[in-house]
Amino acid sequence: xxxxxxxxxxxxxxxxxxxxxxxxxxxxxxxxxxxxxxxxxxxxxxxxxxxxxxxxxxxxxxxxxxxxxxxxxxxxxxxxxxxxxxxxxxxxxxxxxxxxxxxxxxxxxxxxxxxxxxxxxxxxxxxxxxxxxxxxxxxxxxxxxxxxxxxxxxxxxxxxxxxxxxxxxxxxxxxxxxxx
Ligand SMILES: O=P(O)(O)OC[C@H]1O[C@H](OP(=O)(O)OP(=O)(O)O)[C@H](O)[C@@H]1O
Ligand code: HPA
Numbered sequence: 001x002x003x004x005x006x007x008x009x010x011x012x013x014x015x016x017x018x019x020x021x022x023x024x025x026x027x028x029x030x031x032x033x034x035x036x037x038x039x040x041x042x043x044x045x046x047x048x049x050x051x052x053x054x055x056x057x058x059x060x061x062x063x064x065x066x067x068x069x070x071x072x073x074x075x076x077x078x079x080x081x082x083x084x085x086x087x088x089x090x091x092x093x094x095x096x097x098x099x100x101x102x103x104x105x106x107x108x109x110x111x112x113x114x115x116x117x118x119x120x121x122x123x124x125x126x127x128x129x130x131x132x133x134x135x136x137x138x139x140x141x142x143x144x145x146x147x148x149x150x151x152x153x154x155x156x157x158x159x160x161x162x163x164x165x166x167x168x169x170x171x172x173x174x175x176x177x178x179x180x
Contacts, residue, residue, distance in 0.1 A: 004158075004175055006167040011158055011175035015150070020132065020160055020174065023149035024052065027130060028059035031100070031147065038098040039064040043090065045115060046071040047169070048104035051161035052132040052149075056102065068092050074111050077165055078156045078177070084114040094122035100146075103131040104161045109141030116143070132160070133174070 002013040040062060044053035046069055057067055071088035074080050099119070106112050112129060119127065130147035137154040156177040158168035168175070 002173070003178070004168070004171065006158060006164050009164060009180075010178045011164075011168070012178055013173045014155075014157065014176040015152070015160075015174035017160070017172040020149070021055070024055045024132065025059060027132075027147050027149055028056055031056075031130070032059075032061050035062045035065070035098065035100070038062070040066070040098045040100055041092060041094065042067040042100045042102055043119075044069045044102045045104075045111070046088070047073075048161045048163065049102050049132075051169070052104050053102045056130070066092070070115075072111055072115065074114075080108050080110055082110060084111050086118065094119060094124040096123065096125045099124045099127045101127065101129050103129065105133040105135070105157075106131045106143070106145060106148075107135050107138045109139045109143050113141040113143050133157075133162075 004011050042057065042065065044050065044067060053067065068090040070090050072084050072086055074084045101115060103112055116127060128146040131145055132149040134145060134148045134151050135154050136151055157174050158164045159171035159174045161169050163169045
């Protein structure tokens, strides 16, 4: 079993990199069809989404697609603080645009619903949500996800952009914590 130690915790591979590559390719294919002619603005929610956004955007062929970034943070160690801090905003005008929020993971749903709230006043034409991973059993907010790469169990994971106290974002595979 492939494992990795990060700080005080051990993790085991739970989703190989190729499986994630495949679901991202499927998401891109679907978006290329759905979003044709919309001049979409993708918003990558940093930090965790940097790798997903990069892998996805290389496969987006929609004409006039754009990407921008915002940085939010709510996790401390392995748990949500329940409070979403905005650390960096964006300057683009969203008015009358098709906006696609890019998330590495929707877990409790607190971050994504908070983001929707934050951009409500920008009067986008529509706001779609694309997430690489989704934990349905952890969700405590009512939110519609338009593109979901993979549904996963409610366990703490790292890799592919996701971190444990800043560690493990660079791992291409996804790892699940081994409970002590
Ligand atoms: O659905 P939720 O329970 O809100 O969890 C999802 C959010 O948690 C992570 O961000 P985090 O706050 O850890 O910041 P990071 O992206 O910088 O790691 C992840 O990137 C999502 O944005
Ligand atoms: O399982 C997770 N791992 C790392 N970061 C996260 N942010 C939400 N859920 C997770």
